[in-house]
Amino acid sequence: MRSVLVAIVFVVLATESFAGERRVRAVVTAYCPCRKCCGKYADGKTATGRSAYLPGCAVDPKRVRYGSTIRIPPVNGFPAFSVVADDTGSAMRRSKRIHIDLRFKTHAEALRFGRNNVWVRISTR
Numbered sequence: 001m002r003s004v005l006v007a008i009v010f011v012v013l014a015t016e017s018f019a020g021e022r023r024v025r026a027v028v029t030a031y032c033p034c035r036k037c038c039g040k041y042a043d044g045k046t047a048t049g050r051s052a053y054l055p056g057c058a059v060d061p062k063r064v065r066y067g068s069t070i071r072i073p074p075v076n077g078f079p080a081f082s083v084v085a086d087d088t089g090s091a092m093r094r095s096k097r098i099h100i101d102l103r104f105k106t107h108a109e110a111l112r113f114g115r116n117n118v119w120v121r122i123s124t125r
């Protein structure tokens with residue numbers, strides 16, 4: 001009985017992770033392409049090879065597939081907007097909860113965004 005239940009839960013989770021749209025309560029933080037934010041990875045490219053100077057966000061690709069669109073609600077005076085998952089980081093992969101790290105052009109903007117717990121919508125094709 002228990003293994004059947006585990007199997008069902010697994011199928012539901014797998015389906016949610018890899019198709020359609022889901023709403024999750026996530027930790028949402030921000031970074032920029034600078035050395036302070038990216039350290040040795042500050043090479044102007046994201047993990048998927050896109051320009052780090054374009055909008056995007058870092059995720060744990062095992063839980064949020066690269067290419068997914070993430071809808072962020074209004075936070076700290078920033079209007080709602082959507083970004084594509086195109087990068088990763090150790091904090092995202094270690095996080096217990098889904099952690100989205102938004103990429104801004106400047107360090108000041110990233111600091112102003114801060115750390116937030118919000119509902120986000122993740123759409124995966």
Ligand SMILES: [Zn+2]
Binds near residue numbers: 034035038106107110
């Ligand atoms: Zn920075």
